[in-house]
Amino acid sequence: MAFILSVFPIILLIYLMVKRNALPSYVALPWIAALVLSIQLFYFGTDISTISANIAAAIVDVQTPITVIFGAILFNRFSEISGVTDVLRKWLGNINPNPVAQLMIIGWAFAFMIEGASGFGTPAAIAAPILVGLGFNPIKVAILALIMNSVPVSFGAVGTPTWFGFGPLQLAEDQILQIGAITAFIHSIAALIIPVLALRVLVSWNDIRKNLLFIYISIFACVIPYFLLAQVNYEFPSLVGGAIGLLASIFVANRNIGLEKVENNLDKNAVTKGQVIKALFPTGMLIAILIVTRIHQLGLKQLMNDATTWFSTQLGSLGQFEISYGLIFSLKEIFGTNVSASYKLLYVPALIPFVITVLIAIPIFALSANKVKDIFSGSFKQSKNPFFALVGALIMVKLMLVGGDHSMVKIIGQNFAQATGEYWTFFSSYLGAVGSFFSGSNTVSNLTFGSVQLSTAETTGLSVSLILALQSVGGAMGNMVCINNIVAVNSVLNIANKEGEIIKTTIVPMIIYGIIAALCAIFLVPLFFTL
Incomplete structure (x- = not known):
């Protein structure tokens, strides 16, 4: 019964968001949060102080994703109103008007690099609006961005999911490095297929076939340095791989290598070099600040x-409020419990780099007071529905984590593991994906299910490094279907009530990703790694 009641809210949430006349996430998620609260209160007998403390913590924690979303929306509204997006669209079209080239440069290589620097759903939020500006369908762009942003995620935000996500397991440094190396190997194999599936959302198989050489040049340009660096480092594979891949992809596209020639209806003189440099300044500053x-x-x-x-x-009775020297705002011992929450004002990629970049760029682009007001007021308005969706999601997550080893999340994980035993290798990545689905983070998925995966590996005699690598891969591939990322990219693109439609599309490549991961783990990893 505990397992049924634990997994039921997730199943119901998926149903509500993919059924005909699906509920929008800002309605469905608060209702599911209320259901989880009722289950905790009436079945698990959780005391009201613990429930209240976790709700308060969720309201504090929601500031992280919602401010990132607001920052991304603000940056993109500035880009639109200032004319930056229009200039970049014309420039990118003049690099190569071939839509496959544009999708690979922006949706794959550029997003790969941004994921390595920041994470937090930032890549899709930055790359997707540029693609929409080039004339691609917004919903299909959202789907492509979600599918593409999977391979680099395990080393996103300078490797946070790997070194921080598995931190509580107290693993040796060399074992964390081996986990990262195996993770990168599996992702690199998946990269041979997943970006092609993402492209298929927007272009035909015939177009893919005609441009296949360029597609794989772009893929390998990111993946080869990514894989090689992961053998000795678990912080910079995505950042370095993405940067090299982006430069290589632009270089090759500029020379039309491996690309079908497409009629260019754009005016070659539509933008000057000076306009391009000025238009690239905000994005360049954004990336530079992220990296530094x-x-x-x-x-x-x-x-x-x-x-x-x-x-x-x-x-x-609310708790102890603290501000640190790093401007971390914390609420501790909420309602007398051991529950705490915090918000890192400077480190969360919102104020820095998004808001700061926009504030610096406004006078450079000489925007009027009315335009500035429009940028900020429109961004606040566009962030309203995502706020309610994310509050519901985080309350649900917080309450499902209550109870330690007897929490709803752990009950789900343990039942999955017990049901499969020594065949857990086939399913391990999907547990990681479940973690990302409801938490919105590869890091949180690793933190949540890392101990379950470790225990299962030790119990069944499977390789700990291999199973934890599959967990990390699963957390990354789960980005395709995680509610937070879908809400974020939809908000930036101003897409309403399409979360269910998107999940129904992205779940297919996610399942394929899991199959690839399992086959790699069984047949290829033992050939290249000592387990």
Whole structure:
């Protein structure tokens, strides 16, 4: 019964969002959160203080994804209103008007690099509007962006899902490195198929066949350095692989290598070099700030994450409110429990780099006061529905994690593992995907299910490194269907009530990804790695 009640809210959520006349996420998710609350209260007997504390924590935690979404929307509205998007669209069309080239350069290589620097759903939020600006269908672009943004995710945000996601397991440094190496190997094999499936959403098989050489040049340009670097480092594979892949893809597309010639109806003189440089300035500054604030050796990352208490006060029974020197706002011991929540104002990619970039760029582009007002007011309005969706999602997640080893999440994981035994290799990645589906994060999925995967591997005699690598791969492929990412990209593209339609499409390549991962784990990984 515990398993049935634990898995029922997830099944119901999926049904509500994919059925005919599906409910939008900002309606479905709060209702499912209320259902989970009722199950915790009446079946699991969770005390009201713990439930209230987790709801309060969810409201604090929601500031992270919603401010990232707001920042991305703000940046994209600025790009539209300032004319940046129009200039970039014309410039990219003049690099090569072939739609396959545009999709691979922006949707694959560019997003690959941004994932390596930031994560948090930022790649789709930045890349998707550029593609829509080039004339592609918004819903199909959202689907493509979600499918493409899977291979680099395990090393996104400078490797956070790998080194932080498995941190609580107290693994040796060399084992974390081996997990990263196996993860990159599996992703690299999947990359031979997944980007092609993503392209098929927007172009025909015939178009793919005619441009196949360029597609694989772009894929290999990202994946080869990504895989090689992952053998010795688990922080920079996606960032470095994406940067090399982006430069190589632009170079090859500019020379029309491996691409079908397409009639170019754009005016070659539509934009000058000066206009292009100016239009690229906000994006370049955005990427530069992301990289500088994420590279550990430069020291800014440590300053932005400095948790040393600067100010502290008791907010009655609500809890202890603290501000750190790194401007981390924390609420601790909420309602007398051990539940805490925090918001990293400087480190979360919202104020820095999105808002700061826009504020710097506004005077450079000499925008009027009315346009500035339109940028900010429109961004706040566009963020409203995602806020309610994410509050519902995070309350659901928080309550499903209540209970430690007896939580609803752990009950689901343990039942899956027990049912499969030594055949767990076939299903391991899908548990990671479930974690990403309801948490919206490869990192959270690894934190949540890492211990279940470790325990299952040890119990069944399977390789711990292999199973944890499959968990990480699963958390990455789950990005295709995770509610947070879908809400984020839909919000940026101003798509309403299409979450269910998107999930029905992206779940197919996600399932295929899991099959590829299992086959790699069984037949290929043992040939190249000592387990």
